[in-house]
């Protein structure tokens with residue numbers, strides 16, 4: 843069964859009939875072909891699928907696309923371009939904050955919320971706030987260093 847839904851993804855209006863069983867993750871990857879958002883566990887455990895919904899981080903594998911009427915979704919494709927990186931993207935490169943890169947989109951989308959969190963003001967607090975985003979390559983110290991630099995300077 844499909845239902846008509848209208849919302850935005852990276853500022854573009856989506857107005858279409860969506861299978862009521864489709865997750866936001868599958869919709870943005872399979873229908874919109876925005877494959878920067880990754881499917882890790884598909885069960886809300888790893889954070890690889892993190893996007894922003896109305897400015898708040900959200901696990902897109904746990905959200906039905908049909909529930910997004912009127913909402914604004916931002917994916918990794920919506921925050922920077924290869925020739926105009928978001929400061930977090932530049933900081934992840936500078937600090938070597940990834941190896942395989944599979945978790946990186948989700949890490950950066952989560953970090954977007956964390957850099958605006960006044961309680962995340964130490965490396966320990968940032969680690970705690972980022973604990974829902976797993977990295978099998980173990981790049982955690984470098985991820986925290988990248989976030990800390992952007993949080994401290996607003997840039998890299």
Ligand code: FES
Pocket residue numbers: 880881882883884885886887888889890891892901902903904
């Ligand atoms: S794919 Fe969504 S939390 Fe792992």
Ligand code: FES
Pocket residue numbers: 939940941942943944945946976977978979980981
């Ligand atoms: S960089 Fe490989 S899982 Fe994080």
